[in-house]
Amino acid sequence: MLILSRKKNESIMIGKDIEITVVEVDGDQVKIGIQAPGSVDIFRKEIYLSIQEENSMAVKLNGDALKKLFKK
Incomplete structure (x- = not known):
């Protein structure tokens, strides 16, 4: 497992088509946004x-x- 640290509004890329962004951090809850092709x-x-x-x-x-x- 790869473990990465990210702050609010920072992203990681999976391949060239999938982007995961930290949208909000509130205590022990993290909201993420995922941008990916519709086929995923x-x-x-x-x-x-x-x-x-x-x-x-x-x-x-x-x-x-x-x-x-x-x-x-």
């Missing part, structure tokens, strides 16, 4: 993990349904 999905980690879990469940349910279908 951006999620908070807890939302991303929830999506992954939902996708895994959908695959399992669809797989179970297919097994039942082909057993007949």
Whole structure:
């Protein structure tokens, strides 16, 4: 993991297309802005993990349904 220090209104670049800017620092909370191409999905980690879990469940349910279908 790369750890960088940034102050308000300072940015980091990821590749040539993604810019992350520190917008505000208030106590232990930091607000960041992310500028990226529309083709890049951006999620908070807890939302991303929830999506992954939902996708895994959908695959399992669809797989179970297919097994039942082909057993007949």
